[in-house]
Amino acid sequence: MAEQDEDSLIGYDPLAWMHRSDFNQDSRKAEVGESEVDSSTELASSTETASNLEIDLDQAPADASEPYASQGERAVLVLEPVLNIQNVSVLHQHLMQMLSNFEAIDIDASGVTMIDTANLQLLLILKQTAIGLQKSISIDFPSDKFIEASELLGIAEMLEVDQAASGFF
Amino acid sequence: MSARIVAVLNQKGGVGKTTTSVNLTHALAKLGKKITVIDFDPQSHLAVSLGSVDPQKSGIDKVLLEGVSLAEQSIPVRKNLNLVVAGPRLQEIEQLTDGGARRGDLLRRALLDGNRDEDFIFIDCPPSSGVLVANALFAADEILVPMTSDYLALQGLSHLVGTIKKFESALKRPYKFSLVMSRYIPTRRISKEVLSVIQKYFPGQILATAIRETALLAECPSFGKTIFEYRPGCRSARDFMALAEDFLQGRMM
Ligand SMILES: Nc1ncnc2c1ncn2[C@@H]1O[C@H](COP(=O)(O)OP(=O)(O)OP(=O)(O)O)[C@@H](O)[C@H]1O
Ligand SMILES: [Mg+2]
Numbered sequence: 001m002a003e004q005d006e007d008s009l010i011g012y013d014p015l016a017w018m019h020r021s022d023f024n025q026d027s028r029k030a031e032v033g034e035s036e037v038d039s040s041t042e043l044a045s046s047t048e049t050a051s052n053l054e055i056d057l058d059q060a061p062a063d064a065s066e067p068y069a070s071q072g073e074r075a076v077l078v079l080e081p082v083l084n085i086q087n088v089s090v091l092h093q094h095l096m097q098m099l100s101n102f103e104a105i106d107i108d109a110s111g112v113t114m115i116d117t118a119n120l121q122l123l124l125i126l127k128q129t130a131i132g133l134q135k136s137i138s139i140d141f142p143s144d145k146f147i148e149a150s151e152l153l154g155i156a157e158m159l160e161v162d163q164a165a166s167g168f169f
Numbered sequence: 170m171s172a173r174i175v176a177v178l179n180q181k182g183g184v185g186k187t188t189t190s191v192n193l194t195h196a197l198a199k200l201g202k203k204i205t206v207i208d209f210d211p212q213s214h215l216a217v218s219l220g221s222v223d224p225q226k227s228g229i230d231k232v233l234l235e236g237v238s239l240a241e242q243s244i245p246v247r248k249n250l251n252l253v254v255a256g257p258r259l260q261e262i263e264q265l266t267d268g269g270a271r272r273g274d275l276l277r278r279a280l281l282d283g284n285r286d287e288d289f290i291f292i293d294c295p296p297s298s299g300v301l302v303a304n305a306l307f308a309a310d311e312i313l314v315p316m317t318s319d320y321l322a323l324q325g326l327s328h329l330v331g332t333i334k335k336f337e338s339a340l341k342r343p344y345k346f347s348l349v350m351s352r353y354i355p356t357r358r359i360s361k362e363v364l365s366v367i368q369k370y371f372p373g374q375i376l377a378t379a380i381r382e383t384a385l386l387a388e389c390p391s392f393g394k395t396i397f398e399y400r401p402g403c404r405s406a407r408d409f410m411a412l413a414e415d416f417l418q419g420r421m422m
Contacts, residue, residue, distance in 0.1 A: 009320075009362050010362050010363070010366060013366060015330075015366065018327075018330065018370050019370065106335075136331065160328060
């Protein structure tokens with residue numbers, strides 16, 4: 001992860017995920033072992049299966065001639081409409097598992113009508129964990145309620161919740 | 170012939186979007202290309218930089234909100250260069266919440282219309298990532314990203330690339346994508362290091378000429394002049410002319 005040049009002025013490279021997820025998909029096992037995934041967030045791990053959360057691999061677009069159009073291993077997680085303390089551990093478990101299996105996770109927050117502080121904090125912690133692993137978690141299409149809740153908690157910016165891609169597709 | 174639509178885009182503020190839009194389009198116009206440049210930022214800095222200062226004058230706002238044609242709102246500001254100002258109501262677009270995908274598609278539909286004869290339409294985007302930027306991304310064929318050479322700019326670029334990828338996969342077409350080093354300080358070591366990181370991820374996608382940071386470039390907007398008028402022949406004027414040639418010929422670092 002560290003730059004090879006000892007003398008470099010650049011520490012953590014925020015663009016590293018581009019190479020990892022798009023340019024050489026095979027290297028993903030190389031550096032980041034699953035054990036590195038930090039589950040110290042103290043959110044109890046539950047054995048329930050989260051059958052209500054969908055995971056599917058994003059389909060690569062037909063025209064993948066440009067590096068941008070090609071998708072590496074991404075997973076999409078669609079959030080439930082109501083996220084409260086009851087589902088936080090299931091969501092936690094699920095996201096940790098996805099984080100160890102995929103380079104990038106797109107969280108579709110378009111259907112969220114209620115989200116509590118615990119769930120928002122979980123998303124924030126996971127996002128930071130992902131950065132540490134040079135992976136990415138992004139929140140797509142956040143609903144107005146999701147945006148409002150994350151702004152209230154003052155973490156909208158850290159979660160990179162923005163409206164560029166929200167509600168258009 | 171249809172114009173190439175270029176969005177000058179970076180959600181980070183102050184990176185040189187407007188300076189690039191003003192001086193690159195004027196350089197291209199001087200090289201004989203026909204250009205329309207749209208001030209797509211409610212702050213109206215582009216129009217001011219080109220010497221158009223009436224804040225009440227309508228522009229792209231009326232095109233998007235009332236369906237007036239682009240041609241009707243185009244003002245010739247230099248030879249071969251037309252300007253469409255932002256207009257006082259452009260901010261209303263940013264506030265639109267209804268209309269689903271349609272509110273993102275207003276600009277694209279406005280530009281579809283007809284017998285246009287320009288070679289390029291440039292869109293100077295605001296420093297945000299809301300409805301206006303979505304409109305620019307729906308409309309654009311190409312994205313030109315001005316980049317400063319500091320560390321936090323890399324962080325911003327990472328986020329921007331993520332957004333662009335989402336649009337590409339949703340619209341099912343790749344953009345032509347290039348970067349321009351817009352406020353380059355060659356004497357700083359961090360500048361070179363940031364540049365080399367960018368080169369690693371965007372090989373063949375950084376325009377060959379880096380625009381250096383100079384006092385003259387910071388001065389000319391207040392006079393409503395491009396660098397070619399403010400100080401013809403100066404280093405920055407030469408940088409922008411070289412950049413225009415890079416842009417036309419696809420000359421990359
Ligand atoms: N190469 C340069 N040398 C010196 N000053 C520059 C250079 N490029 C831009 N500037 C100055 O930096 C400031 C920000 O530039 P500019 O307005 O072009 O950025 P921007 O990305 O359009 O900003 P915003 O995000 O607010 O729209 C301006 O004062 C401009 O004059
Ligand atoms: Mg600007």
